[in-house]
Amino acid sequence: MRRTPAPRPLPPAEDQAARFARQREADRTATAEDYVELIADLLRADGEARAVDIARRMGVSQATVTATIGRLQRDGLVETKPYRGLFLTDAGRDMAQAAKARHELVVRFLIAVGLDAETAEQDAEGIEHHASEAALQAFERFLAARKAGG
Amino acid sequence: MRRTPAPRPLPPAEDQAARFARQREADRTATAEDYVELIADLLRADGEARAVDIARRMGVSQATVTATIGRLQRDGLVETKPYRGLFLTDAGRDMAQAAKARHELVVRFLIAVGLDAETAEQDAEGIEHHASEAALQAFERFLAARKAGG
């Protein structure tokens, strides 16, 4: 029982820097993914996506939604007409679909490893943006194995 | 084989808004956690934490480090003397220790579910900030069970 468990040396600075850089990249796309995912859900559920509903569901002001939508439009993810509802471009739809699939996979995975549904839903919101393709595949394999094995 | 898999209704707006709010809260603390964790690592490995090394390992400029350290100092996590190294306050040490424990738990967990070590390290960087206490406990249980069962 030693006090210094494992004086693991620090990773090479370049590796660590690369990880943080990828991290910041993921942070940048997270907002866009959350928005298009929500817009897709609203379009499916209500037939339209209105700024006021997005504001309510994101827990932010309408002014913030207007500004964010502007960025999404600039980035070619949504289309808007002033005072009209929002629509997703092809790119937006693709992103939404991928985000939704990731989200649901992460939720199912978290529940499978023993988390309650409510917390799984909460944590998935953050984790989905930081799980790599490799991680998602590992989650899929895990779920498949669990299903097969019982 | 239906085209519309499950027209799952949207969650209540308030619940969803609360989740996003907690999400934003986690995002705000993530930077602080990353910094104090790195500072603790540097102190342990090198005996001192210098801004230039933090800049190198975070992949940002020294000016960015200076600004961020200023915020950490304002928030009572680090202590600095101009042109001298950095030191953690008690609060900073606590945060660093918790962050490190979370980080390593997430890495071990990701490896246990089939991820390679390199990707686990990368993904943990993002996931550690978004896993709730309940999730971390679930990960612990999973690892314990895996160890017991084989």
Added chain:
DNA sequence: TCCGAAAGTTAGCCTAGGCTAAGAAGTGAT
């Protein structure tokens, strides 16, 4: 000792993503 390189800071700029307050545009009921 002193002087050049390395380290740290400061100034000034930028974007994302929050906010409030106020005004403009659309909509529904009478």
Added chain:
DNA sequence: ATCACTTCTTAGCCTAGGCTAACTTTCGGA
């Protein structure tokens, strides 16, 4: 058709977290 209400936008502000360029301080070697 009008008027009140809702929705959307605009203006102006803020913080976090990036950047470069220029300046200051420290430190080590000749």
